Amino acid sequence: DGGITQSPKYLFRKEGQNVxxxxxxxxxxxxxxxxxxxxxxxxxxxxxxxxxxxxxxxDIAEGYSxxxxxxxxxxxxxxxxxxxxxAFYLCASRWLGAGNTIYFxxxxxxxxV
Amino acid sequence: xxxxxxxxxxxxxxxxxISILNCDYTNSMFDYFLWYKKYPxxxxxxxxxxxxxxxxxxxxxxxxxxxxxAKHLSLHIVPSQPGDSAVYFCAASHKTNAGGxxxxxxxxGQGTILTVHP
Numbered sequence: 543d544g545g546i547t548q549s550p551k552y553l554f555r556k557e558g559q560n561v562x563x564x565x566x567x568x569x570x571x572x573x574x575x576x577x578x579x580x581x582x583x584x585x586x587x588x589x590x591x592x593x594x595x596x597x598x599x600x601d602i603a604e605g606y607s608x609x610x611x612x613x614x615x616x617x618x619x620x621x622x623x624x625x626x627x628x629a630f631y632l633c634a635s636r637w638l639g640a641g642n643t644i645y646f647x648x649x650x651x652x653x654x655v
Numbered sequence: 656x657x658x659x660x661x662x663x664x665x666x667x668x669x670x671x672x673i674s675i676l677n678c679d680y681t682n683s684m685f686d687y688f689l690w691y692k693k694y695p696x697x698x699x700x701x702x703x704x705x706x707x708x709x710x711x712x713x714x715x716x717x718x719x720x721x722x723x724x725a726k727h728l729s730l731h732i733v734p735s736q737p738g739d740s741a742v743y744f745c746a747a748s749h750k751t752n753a754g755g756x757x758x759x760x761x762x763x764g765q766g767t768i769l770t771v772h773p
Contacts, residue, residue, distance in 0.1 A: 546698075575760065582664070584744060585699070585763040600760065632698055642687045642748045644761060646698030 545569065546647035548633050553652050555620070555627065563618045563650045565633035571645075572638040574616035578602065579630045579649075588631075591616055592638065620652060628654050658682045659747050661764035668771050674732040676767050678745035681726065685747040689761065690719060690730045693742045702743075703730070735771045742766045 546567045555561045565574065573592045577585040577600075587600030591610040605624025610616055616635075620627045630651055636644040660679045668674045676690075686707040691699035705712040705719045705728070712719050718731045732739055746761040 548698075577763075582765070584659075584661075584765040585746075587760055587762075590760055630696070634698075642761070643689060643701050643704060645701065646691075648698045649696065651696070 546633055546635055546645060548631075548647035548650050551648070551650060553650060555652060555654050557654060558622045560619055560621050561652065563620070563631055563633075563652070565616045565618065565647060566614055567616075567633075567635045567647075568614060569635060569645070570613075570637070571635035572613070573636050573644075574610065575634040575636075575644060576600075576606070576608065576616070576618045577632040577634060577646075579632060585632065588618065627652055656681075657765075658685075659745060659762050659764040661743075661745060661767050663767050664765070665768040665770070668735045668769065670737055670771055670773050671734045674730075674735045674739065674769055674771065676730040676732075676743050676745075676769065678728050678730075678764050679726060680728075680747050682747070682749070682762075683726070684749040685762075686750060687748050688719070688721060688728050689746045689748075690717075691744045691746060691763075692739075693744060693766070699744060732769075735769075737771045737773050740769055740771050742768050 549564045575590040576588040586602050589608040591597035607619045632649050633647040634644040689704040690702040693699040703714050703717045721728045744766045745764045748761050
């Protein structure tokens with residue numbers, strides 16, 4: 543089945559630890575995105591990548607890092623520098639050819655304990 | 656600076672009636688608009704989109720209207736069904752290159768919680 547797979551679905555992190563959220567897509571999409579959703583708020587863009595080995599900061603990139611070594615994969619690392627990491631994280635992707643619809647994965651819940 | 660705003664945090668509608676969700680934007684460069692539906696703890700799913708060259712796009716029970724002069728779009732759901740109960744996000748984007756063939760990142764509104772009562 544084609545789609546976007548995020549793992550893990552639920553993750554608990556201790557204060558001061560880095561954690562990495564996985565995102566894999568087999569849709570042959572060029573661009574990939576990481577968004578964050580907090581209760582009562584919209585989706586805010588963390589990082590995005592339009593081609594392999596290139597990525598750009600979104601609106602709230604501080605405390606996060608990404609890599610894009612393969613077209614299919616766009617992992618997000620939440621570092622200890624992120625002051626308020628507890629949130630629902632969404633990975634998305636799209637084809638750059640036409641239109642602008644992005645497709646989302648199922649999301650990952652990160653809780654700092 | 657909130658470039659895309661959904662000023663109604665929630666909307667409650669009776670089954671069979673029309674649901675109207677509203678969205679306003681401030682960036683005049685936006686030329687492509689989308690609506691997404693989201694259930695709790697799931698990723699958003701794409702519903703319908705509209706390009707700025709149109710003022711209406713229809714897909715089954717869903718219709719999106721765009722008023723460029725007012726920088727306003729709305730999503731109409733007719734008739735509303737209990738399964739439509741979810742959070743609805745509007746999103747906007749604009750071209751990133753001179754050729755207009757590649758679009759940039761999406762900017763989302765805060766979302767509106769729609770509840771359809773049986």
